[in-house]
Amino acid sequence: MAKILLIDDDPxxxxxxxxxxxxxxxxxxxxxxxxxxxxxxxxxxADLVITDIVMxxxxxxxxxxxxxxxxxxxxxxxxxxxxxxxxxxxxxxxxQKMPVNKVLSKPVTCEELLTAVQDVLNAPTNASLPQxx
Amino acid sequence: xxxxxxxxxxxxxxxxxxxxxxxxxxVKQSSNQQSMMPLFLGRFLPLxxxxxxxxxxxxxxxxxxxxxxLYKFGKIQSIDEQSxxxxxxxxxxxxxxxxxTLLALIIAAPVxxxxxxxxxxxxxxxxQNRENLRSIKLLLDSTIEGIYGTDKEGRCILANRSCANQxxxxxxxxxxxxxxxxxxxxxHADGSPYPASECxxxxxxxxxxxxxxxxxxxxxxxxxxxxxxSYSIHPIQENGQIIGMVCTFVDISERRQLxxxxxxxxxxxxxxxxxxxxAHDFNNILQIISGNTQILxxxxxxxxxxxxxxxxxxxxxxxxxxxxxxxxxxxxKQTINPAPFELNQMVKDSLLLAQKxxxxxxxxxxxxxxxxxxxxxxxxxxxxxxxxxITNARDAMPNGGTITVxxxxxxxxxxxxxxxxxxxxxxxxxxxLVRDTGQGIPEEIRQKIFEPFFTTKEVGKGTGLGLSMxxxxxxxxxxxxQAESAExxxxxxxxxxxxxxxxxxxxxxxx
Numbered sequence: 001m002a003k004i005l006l007i008d009d010d011p012x013x014x015x016x017x018x019x020x021x022x023x024x025x026x027x028x029x030x031x032x033x034x035x036x037x038x039x040x041x042x043x044x045x046a047d048l049v050i051t052d053i054v055m056x057x058x059x060x061x062x063x064x065x066x067x068x069x070x071x072x073x074x075x076x077x078x079x080x081x082x083x084x085x086x087x088x089x090x091x092x093x094x095x096q097k098m099p100v101n102k103v104l105s106k107p108v109t110c111e112e113l114l115t116a117v118q119d120v121l122n123a124p125t126n127a128s129l130p131q132x133x
Numbered sequence: 134x135x136x137x138x139x140x141x142x143x144x145x146x147x148x149x150x151x152x153x154x155x156x157x158x159x160v161k162q163s164s165n166q167q168s169m170m171p172l173f174l175g176r177f178l179p180l181x182x183x184x185x186x187x188x189x190x191x192x193x194x195x196x197x198x199x200x201x202x203l204y205k206f207g208k209i210q211s212i213d214e215q216s217x218x219x220x221x222x223x224x225x226x227x228x229x230x231x232x233x234t235l236l237a238l239i240i241a242a243p244v245x246x247x248x249x250x251x252x253x254x255x256x257x258x259x260x261q262n263r264e265n266l267r268s269i270k271l272l273l274d275s276t277i278e279g280i281y282g283t284d285k286e287g288r289c290i291l292a293n294r295s296c297a298n299q300x301x302x303x304x305x306x307x308x309x310x311x312x313x314x315x316x317x318x319x320x321h322a323d324g325s326p327y328p329a330s331e332c333x334x335x336x337x338x339x340x341x342x343x344x345x346x347x348x349x350x351x352x353x354x355x356x357x358x359x360x361x362x363s364y365s366i367h368p369i370q371e372n373g374q375i376i377g378m379v380c381t382f383v384d385i386s387e388r389r390q391l392x393x394x395x396x397x398x399x400x401x402x403x404x405x406x407x408x409x410x411x412a413h414d415f416n417n418i419l420q421i422i423s424g425n426t427q428i429l430x431x432x433x434x435x436x437x438x439x440x441x442x443x444x445x446x447x448x449x450x451x452x453x454x455x456x457x458x459x460x461x462x463x464x465x466k467q468t469i470n471p472a473p474f475e476l477n478q479m480v481k482d483s484l485l486l487a488q489k490x491x492x493x494x495x496x497x498x499x500x501x502x503x504x505x506x507x508x509x510x511x512x513x514x515x516x517x518x519x520x521x522x523i524t525n526a527r528d529a530m531p532n533g534g535t536i537t538v539x540x541x542x543x544x545x546x547x548x549x550x551x552x553x554x555x556x557x558x559x560x561x562x563x564x565x566l567v568r569d570t571g572q573g574i575p576e577e578i579r580q581k582i583f584e585p586f587f588t589t590k591e592v593g594k595g596t597g598l599g600l601s602m603x604x605x606x607x608x609x610x611x612x613x614x615q616a617e618s619a620e621x622x623x624x625x626x627x628x629x630x631x632x633x634x635x636x637x638x639x640x641x642x643x644x
Contacts (some may be wrong), residue, residue: 018418020427023428
């Protein structure tokens, strides 16, 4: 059982992913965008962040970068369904080049998500990114 | 030599000779290019000859009648007598008649000169007119536009070469005098009759309407075929009266074809953008449906492990996911991972999987080229293209038949201008061809087969994205697709992909 922060702007999608994670008996924290996620992370220590990429206000890329800059970088799974301007494949390709542990594309099955979560949690801790000046 | 020079100088120094020389020079100069002299002589010489002959005849008659008189009055003994009187009379008569003749000649000369000058002026004007006509004809015959003029009754009074050529006649003269409307404007594009009374060109002569430009009609050739045309008509006016009209036209078949291609490309582009735009929301929606279904499945699993309805929902989501992927592939936004590979090997590798798509009634034939066909493409996508074409071929033959998968190498020359070959870069292409022996594609829908969501399959059996996906993918690879079909014989889809050498070719051209 792990404490997982789930970030997605669509409440219905969030509910579904939360349901999946609860089936895997994980504790789930929710955020609707990157700004809310940052606030939550100052108070709570999460084991893993699952984030959507295209979101209003602070998007998934910002979340990924800010998590990676921490002294103890968080493990991240990025999940995307594409955007009106960029294709899903392009977004996935970008996300893969960022400091994330796993990239998934929507729609994701319960099994896929839980396997990915397990894989990432079992992986060794991320190395910290150099602080930007 | 010395003597000759001396003689020349002597003659040249004589005033009479100088005057004659100067006069001759003036005549020569005024005659301009010596054409005046023959004209003058042509008129003056007969006149002079006639005057001289008349003078001589008068002299003889006069002389004879005077001698008769002298003889009657007994002044001479015989008519043939030579006396001082007869000699004096003869001399007197000669001088008188010679003077009159000379006077007549002197009067005749300037008259002949004036007449010659007038004739020369006319000749020059006529020559200029002929030259003008020749240049006008040359100019008219050198235009791409067909031009013809008609009189008030609509009969052809003038036509240029392009007009004759476009209407399928050997020479413009064949059109002269013919009524143009029944000849080449008798029917609408759909074949329905086009009465002269409705023809704007015809009405113009009667009503004096303003010039018009028409771009939505057809002209008919001599062989009975027609071509889309853009024509303009203007009235021919003389002294404020309309005496006919002139029509200028161009065959716009090629322009139409390009417009159609452009419209088609724009439509595909728009649908592609739309697909990319909705894919994000669509994926979220699918996530919500599938996710909730899976959660429901999990919750109820303990009591009722068999949940066929929930399973159906998940199957539907899978179809939806496949549809979004196809739409994105078509929108050309899918990233491709091109790498060089050998086409024949790919076809051979795909064969086992392709066999699984087919029923027992269908035979799969391979005709691979002997030479290796190296192309740079996304192997997985191209395999999808092949499967898609094989599936289509299978569906076209519900009662069984033969599917032929062939490969070949084809060179496309720089000046190829037929069909879809005209817009591709010249070079060597690898061709992947899938032919079936099915029912064929009717002509009227062949234009639409590459359009997204166009399908002839029953609702639920096909998304109508297969061929458009192929179109998008192949386009993205710098190739193109050709479809040939004959009803009842079968269809053949050829995918052209540049071979590695063809990719390099365009760069060589720019050198």
